[in-house]
């Protein structure tokens with residue numbers, strides 16, 4: 001078995017059938033990463049010693065005849081804004097360059113208890129702000145399909161790691177596309193759960209009313225396995241919920257419950273194609289690929305209907321008002337004192353630079369510690385929240401957010417003949433070149449145009465590689481958006497596509 005062929009499912013199968021040990025596979029991945037990551041740059045840090053220990057523990061449990069979970073021994077990469085106790089957690093920012101986490105994020109705690117193996121921490125845009133991973137303070141990550149191109153962002157390291165066989169699966173975070181878009185650019189699957197389905201405890205906050213941790217995997221089936229392992233209500237995150245409770249039976253025409261949905265029920269499901277997503281500026285290749293996917297679903301007997309989400313055109317603008325506001329509040333804590341630059345050598349509480357005046361100290365630490373994009377958003381956020389501008393920008397954007405949610409509610413409204421799922425492109429273009437947009441923030445923001453509405457509405461959304469692409473072409477993803485808390489429906493339909501067309 002080649003590392004390349006391993007999915008979570010195949011790995012678990014092989015492990016159970018004693019085709020290999022968890023230790024052997026972890027060792028093989030670590031060796032491969034040593035070589036491969038020189039050209040990709042997916043990882044910021046490897047955790048070889050602890051990974052081998054974790055793998056060994058799983059082998060011992062198997063030898064003792066214990067039953068193990070589907071993710072036991074699984075070599076996993078973790079975005080470097082998710083806390084793993086005692087490990088460096090930088091969010092790709094200089095201001096956290098030598099910060100070591102003092103606790104595990106809830107998702108890590110859960111995966112650790114299930115026996116997952118953490119190979120290392122992956123690169124991202126600083127504090128998850130960006131769409132190309134070029135905003136990392138530390139390094140560039142390259143798209144495994146074309147080294148001249150970006151892997152997408154902000155979870156570019158996590159997507160590139162999976163796409164280049166440097167992990168079987170990974171965790172990313174998605175505030176507005178950061179799991180979905182890099183997955184699309186790298187030809188893998190990325191799933192953003194419903195807001196609240198996964199605990200945010202221990203995820204370094206970017207924009208708290210949007211942030212969600214999600215899996216990046218080779219298959220939809222794997223995304224579901226990883227999602228099942230990390231989801232659930234967490235007392236440490238009051239916005240988290242037990243989503244199974246919400247999977248109430250479907251009201252319409254006795255149509256199938258998500259949980260029991262079968263291929264032969266496909267014709268019961270309606271997929272909406274929002275016209276606002278097929279606009280000028282959409283790359284022809286993306287348009288063709290997504291249109292062919294729509295045809296595929298049609299031949300699977302899904303009902304395809306054209307729908308309208310009229311406020312879509314304001315999604316990106318309101319996202320880039322609301323999130324900077326949240327960012328400016330969340331990032332106020334980084335004063336250079338609380339998260340000391342060199343924790344090992346300095347005592348906790350020792351600032352980066354000493355200065356007589358407190359204000360000077362903050363200015364110095366924050367000017368030197370944050371990169372350009374982060375500063376841009378803090379300034380923008382402070383501006384839209386300031387008195388006199390609050391109503392004109394922040395409040396208005398929040399109203400638009402409600403309208404966007406209402407668009408979806410209407411589209412999904414069963415009595416009004418609404419749809420069950422919505423299918424769109426993930427990004428307006430395939431992976432762009434390194435350096436192409438980095439000097440033009442607005443051009444970079446436009447990469448989020450098709451992911452922002454689902455994020456504003458907190459809906460589950462998955463990015464799946466489209467088929468029908470000639471071998472030498474860059475990957476293109478399509479997005480399936482579902483009703484709130486109907487994550488399993490999105491995954492199920494994704495799995496169906498995958499089972500038929502992969």
Ligand code: GLN
Pocket residue numbers: 128129130131153154173174175176177178179206323448
């Ligand atoms: N491109 C988005 C942004 O820069 C990505 C945010 C995210 O999902 N972390 O805000």
